[in-house]
Amino acid sequence: MLDLPQPIPALLVHNWTLGYPMTPRTVRLARLHVHRRLTMWNWPGDIEDAVLVTSELVANAVVHGRIPGHELRLRIAEADDHLLTIEVSDPVPTFPEVRPRSLGERGRGLIVVQQLADSLDWFLRAGVGKTVRAQLSGPKD
Helix, strand or coil: CCCCCCCCCCCEEEEEEEEEECCCHHHHHHHHHHHHHHHHHCCCCCHHHHHHHHHHHHHHHHHHCCCCCCEEEEEEEEECCCCEEEEEEECCCCCCCCCCCCCCCCCCHHHHHHHHCCEEEEEECCCCCEEEEEEECCCCC
16 A cells, blocks of 8 residues: 655744734724735735735624623734735634625625635634634735
8 A cells, every 4th residue: 555645734934913902993903014014024925815804804803703801813824835824813702604795885894705715714712702714825826
């Protein structure tokens, strides 16, 4: 029997995390921070898409995950294969439904994230709340 080589897991080349207050101003600040960080990292993917995904995830946490006395955590990480992971953690353990709405612009953030990201998932955090994770690949060959 021939043993096939196992895929080597990607290694992180960049990793950054920051806590933010649960206020509407946080959305703009997170966008600025992520844009600056990805530019400094020279991430080869679509930085504007990554900033938009971050913005939608942070806005969702601010609107739906706010509990007094808690903050949200934003983490971005780049693997050596240029896969970008964006994680936003908040203290509410439930994940809102992703469904199209026919009226207005509100409620479409996670749909935008699903369209731009390669994957969107979430998991419970030890202690309190959840983390919503989106992953975007680097440039398409």
